[in-house]
Structure formats: C-alpha cells, structure tokens
Amino acid sequence: MDTDEELVKRALKGGNHHYGVLVQRYADYLFGLGMRLTSGNRELAEDISQQSFLKSYSYLKSFDSRKTYKYWLTGIAVNCFKDMIKKDQKYTDLDSGSEPSYSPQLEGNTGFFDLIAPLTEDEKILFTLKYIYEYQINDIADFLDLKPGTVKSKISRALEKLK
Amino acid sequence: MNSFEEIVKQEKQVSYAQRDRELFSFYTLTLIAQEQASKKLKTKLWACLIFFTLGLFIFFSPIYQLMGDLVVHLSTIEIIDIFKMALVSYGVAGLCIVLIKRGAVVFR
Numbered sequence: 176m177d178t179d180e181e182l183v184k185r186a187l188k189g190g191n192h193h194y195g196v197l198v199q200r201y202a203d204y205l206f207g208l209g210m211r212l213t214s215g216n217r218e219l220a221e222d223i224s225q226q227s228f229l230k231s232y233s234y235l236k237s238f239d240s241r242k243t244y245k246y247w248l249t250g251i252a253v254n255c256f257k258d259m260i261k262k263d264q265k266y267t268d269l270d271s272g273s274e275p276s277y278s279p280q281l282e283g284n285t286g287f288f289d290l291i292a293p294l295t296e297d298e299k300i301l302f303t304l305k306y307i308y309e310y311q312i313n314d315i316a317d318f319l320d321l322k323p324g325t326v327k328s329k330i331s332r333a334l335e336k337l338k
Numbered sequence: 339m340n341s342f343e344e345i346v347k348q349e350k351q352v353s354y355a356q357r358d359r360e361l362f363s364f365y366t367l368t369l370i371a372q373e374q375a376s377k378k379l380k381t382k383l384w385a386c387l388i389f390f391t392l393g394l395f396i397f398f399s400p401i402y403q404l405m406g407d408l409v410v411h412l413s414t415i416e417i418i419d420i421f422k423m424a425l426v427s428y429g430v431a432g433l434c435i436v437l438i439k440r441g442a443v444v445f446r
Contacts, residue, residue, distance in 0.1 A: 191367055198363040207354035221356070228366050229373070287349035290342070306346050337342060 179244035298333040
C-alpha cells in the first residue's frame with residue numbers, strides 16, 4: 176500500500192487519481208471529526224470534510240512531510256470548521272436559539288453531544304481533539320495557532336464547565 | 339447518568355462513516371477538476387485580454403500617427419512611412435490571430 180507521502184508526491188506531479196486514494200482513505204476520519212465538532216450534524220460534517228479536501232488539494236505544495244498527512248488534514252478540517260461557524264448563518268442560528276433556517280438531521284452518540292453542549296465552539300474543538308483524538312497540547316496549539324498555555328487554560332475552563 | 343470518562347470512552351468507540359465513500363470521493367475530485375479548469379480558463383482569458391489590448395494598440399497606432407501628423411504637420415505627411423508602419427502592425431496582428439487560432443501551442 177502506498178504511503179500518504181508518496182501519494183501526495185504523485186498527486187503533485189499531476190495525478191488527481193492519486194489524490195483520490197487519499198480522499199477515500201481519510202473520508203470517514205474527517206467525517207467523524209466533523210460529526211463530533213458539529214454535534215452530529217451530518218450535512219455540516221460532510222461540508223467540512225469536503226472543504227477540507229478541497230483546501231488540502233489547493234495547498235498540497237505546502238504540505239510539510241515532517242508531519243503526517245492525517246495531522247495536516249486535521250488542522251485544515253478544524254480551521255474549516257472555525258471558518259464555517261464564522262460564515263455560516265445556518266449554524267450560528269442553531270446555536271443562538273433563534274429559529275433555524277433549516278432542520279438539521281442530528282445523528283450519532285447523543286450522550287457525547289449532550290456532554291459537550293454547554294461548551295462554546297472553540298471549547299468543543301479543544302475538548303474533542305484532546306479527549307477523543309488524544310492530541311497533545313502542543314499539537315492542538317499548532318492546529319489553532321494558539322500558545323500551548325492558552326490551550327491548557329481553555330481546556331481546564333471547559334472541564335470546569337462540564338463538572 | 340454516565341460519568342464523563344464513560345461517555346468519552348463510548349464516543350471513542352463510535353465510528354462514523356460517509357453515506358457513500360466512492361460517491362463522495364468522485365464528487366470531491368470532480369470539484370477539484372472543476373476548480374482547476376476554472377483557473378486555466380482565467381489564465382487563458384487574461385492572456386486573451388493582453389493579446390487583444392496589444393492588438394488594439396498595434397491596429398490603431400497608425401491611425402493615431404496619421405491624426406497627429408494631420409494636426410501638427412499637415413504639410414509634411416510621410417505617407418510611405420505610415421503605410422510601412424501599417425503593414426508591419428497588421429502583419430504582427432495577423433500573426434497573433436493565427437497563433438491564437440492554432441492556440442494550443444501558445445496557451446498550453
């Protein structure tokens with residue numbers, strides 16, 4: 176089986192089908208991450224995973240092979256989610272409690288979504304990356320362009336809320 | 339009520355899957371191809387615009403010279419020079435048109 180790095184190199188040489196292999200390989204992973212970040216909103220999760228792959232392809236030249244493709248993709252997906260909640264009125268409508276412009280179909284482990292419900296979107300990202308995906312504080316700080324100390328304090332604030 | 343650790347442990351075991359991974363992959367690659375085609379088209383349009391502007395400049399330069407000469411040096415117009423310049427200008431413009439029509443070589 177070809178490694179991610181090999182596929183990235185081949186895709187850069189002009190083979191879209193090589194990138195297709197990467198899409199297939201990480202489609203479910205990104206979808207899962209999207210589902211967790213959006214508290215089970217399938218449509219938004221699909222949007223996040225698709226946008227992440229599109230962005231990843233656009234910036235494929237800047238992929239740093241010292242880190243894994245999955246790690247890089249995770250960072251892109253998290254930032255796609257952040258962009259989406261900034262731009263997408265549909266999503267903020269849901270959060271603010273005003274009447275949503277459409278009815279999302281929420282799926283997945285409702286216990287987890289109920290648990291993280293009191294958290295802000297930023298805290299949901301931090302909590303999910305730390306406790307579900309078990310990323311290190313430094314990695315999370317890298318994804319979100321924050322200082323490790325800030326990440327730590329935000330996570331402890333989130334945990335306080337959940338107690 | 340489940341404890342915090344228990345809920346997190348349960349969530350870790352949940353695996354989410356796209357409805358149709360093949361279709362998702364195909365659609366994503368189609369979007370990528372579409373974006374690439376759009377970028378290529380934009381490049382071509384810019385190239386066309388530059389050629390068109392250059393063409394216009396070449397086409398109309400003899401007219402400006404003629405008009406200038408008519409106004410400033412009405413009595414000393416060098417008709418031969420104007421015809422020479424027009425010939426060269428139209429020649430270059432014609433060459434550009436031929437290249438654009440055969441396009442592939444220029445724009446690829």
